[in-house]
Amino acid sequence: MNKLYVGMDVSQNDVKVYILDQEGNEATHRFCVDNNPQGAETIVNNILKCCRSLSINKVFIGLESTSVYGWHLQFYLADHQELKPFDPMIISFNSKIVNAFKKSLGEQPKNDWFDALTVAERLRFGRLPKSCPVDFRYLALQRLTRHRFHIVDNIVREKNYYLSNLFLKFSRLCQNQVFSTNFSATATQLFDEFLTLDDIAARPLDELVDFIVEHGKELFSDPKATALALKDAVRKSYRINASVENSLNFVIKSCLDNIQALEKQKKATEKAIAQEILGFNNQYLCLTSVKGIGPTIAAGLISEIGGISRFEDDNALAKFSGLYWSEYQSADFTAEDTYLKRTGNEYLRYYFIQAADQLRKYLPEYSQYYTRKYNEAKTHKHKRALVLTARKAVRLIFALLREEKLYKPPAPKGGISEK
Numbered sequence: 001m002n003k004l005y006v007g008m009d010v011s012q013n014d015v016k017v018y019i020l021d022q023e024g025n026e027a028t029h030r031f032c033v034d035n036n037p038q039g040a041e042t043i044v045n046n047i048l049k050c051c052r053s054l055s056i057n058k059v060f061i062g063l064e065s066t067s068v069y070g071w072h073l074q075f076y077l078a079d080h081q082e083l084k085p086f087d088p089m090i091i092s093f094n095s096k097i098v099n100a101f102k103k104s105l106g107e108q109p110k111n112d113w114f115d116a117l118t119v120a121e122r123l124r125f126g127r128l129p130k131s132c133p134v135d136f137r138y139l140a141l142q143r144l145t146r147h148r149f150h151i152v153d154n155i156v157r158e159k160n161y162y163l164s165n166l167f168l169k170f171s172r173l174c175q176n177q178v179f180s181t182n183f184s185a186t187a188t189q190l191f192d193e194f195l196t197l198d199d200i201a202a203r204p205l206d207e208l209v210d211f212i213v214e215h216g217k218e219l220f221s222d223p224k225a226t227a228l229a230l231k232d233a234v235r236k237s238y239r240i241n242a243s244v245e246n247s248l249n250f251v252i253k254s255c256l257d258n259i260q261a262l263e264k265q266k267k268a269t270e271k272a273i274a275q276e277i278l279g280f281n282n283q284y285l286c287l288t289s290v291k292g293i294g295p296t297i298a299a300g301l302i303s304e305i306g307g308i309s310r311f312e313d314d315n316a317l318a319k320f321s322g323l324y325w326s327e328y329q330s331a332d333f334t335a336e337d338t339y340l341k342r343t344g345n346e347y348l349r350y351y352f353i354q355a356a357d358q359l360r361k362y363l364p365e366y367s368q369y370y371t372r373k374y375n376e377a378k379t380h381k382h383k384r385a386l387v388l389t390a391r392k393a394v395r396l397i398f399a400l401l402r403e404e405k406l407y408k409p410p411a412p413k414g415g416i417s418e419k
Contacts, residue, residue, distance in 0.1 A: 004056045007120025008063040009112040010070040018116040040076045059086040060123040135307045142303040148269045162255035172233035186215040289406040292358030304348035308401035321348040356390035
């Protein structure tokens with residue numbers, strides 16, 4: 001079987017291409033094209049020209065994963081009808097893999113052309129990860145779930161930034177739990193009503209109680225005790241220079257506005273996800289039949305897996321998500337401590353870990369497994385136990401999606417299944 005190897009270095013503006021035959025010789029002169037549809041078509045034409053002249057049966061195409069710059073090109077080549085007869089295998093390499101292989105080629109220059117050649121040589125070397133065919137039906141849902149991931153990440157960052165400024169303004173409020181959370185309606189309205197800590201200290205207790213009752217919507221069991229705790233927090237807080245007060249008030253208000261806007265965007269995105277997930281109703285019902293896996297986790301898993309038929313077994317799925325461990329063995333020595341690879345799909349790994357965290361709360365089987373692994377770990381007990389539980393969850397999720405069945409809790413040792 002004659003093979004062709006196409007290595008590409010993709011940037012925002014252009015794509016540098018090396019095409020090698022199976023002997024490692026240049027099948028055509030290296031070339032550079034613009035990163036646009038016309039440039040992608042030029043790449044296809046060059047590949048087809050080489051395939052005809054060398055009687056190629058199989059084409060391998062590789063690129064280094066670089067943000068989103070290779071996204072369009074990868075899907076363009078995967079969906080191109082004229083390349084179908086050559087059974088193209090398209091691989092997006094992790095940069096760690098490319099850099100490690102580059103060292104085996106000896107002292108070489110660092111430039112984009114050599115990077116493209118390195119990718120082509122890595123393809124020719126073999127031992128490639130299995131190519132997962134792209135299913136374009138999942139891309140719309142994936143864009144939405146990843147956008148929600150991005151929004152949540154920004155909310156966490158904005159809340160942390162808000163709390164750091166709140167400490168400057170009202171240190172004791174961050175140290176002691178006066179309210180259930182410093183993002184509650186009562187806590188966030190505090191500085192709309194009172195500009196400084198001295199304003200809170202000067203306000204009669206009855207008025208503070210009325211403020212807490214009004215903004216807490218009568219949810220406080222003992223508003224007077226909360227008002228007294230607030231007064232005590234004011235008394236034990238640092239005072240800042242008056243010249244900084246207005247600036248801090250502005251920053252705190254701005255942070256709260258940002259958080260509110262992000263929360264609104266999060267709800268809108270979740271509504272769009274709920275609409276898009278209707279196209280994958282069978283998969284969605286299978287996953288949400290498991291107590292603990294809600295709409296958000298289910299949508300994230302479905303979008304990132306991209307069709308369970310892409311994977312032969314749960315080991316392939318775990319490796320794709322980066323939930324597998326290294327092995328270190330030499331002669332009679334086998335290391336007891338191994339590390340998590342984490343070179344796969346970080347979004348899918350995140351959703352598996354979130355699913356595991358919920359499963360351990362609701363399913364006895366996973367709760368017991370988590371507890372056992374927690375007790376076995378010597379350090380980082382929660383993280384280690386949770387990741388191991390996530391690997392166990394991969395088997396469950398793979399089986400549910402592959403068999404398209406609803407989850408049925410295992411029968412307890414007494415012999416009567418749970419209802």
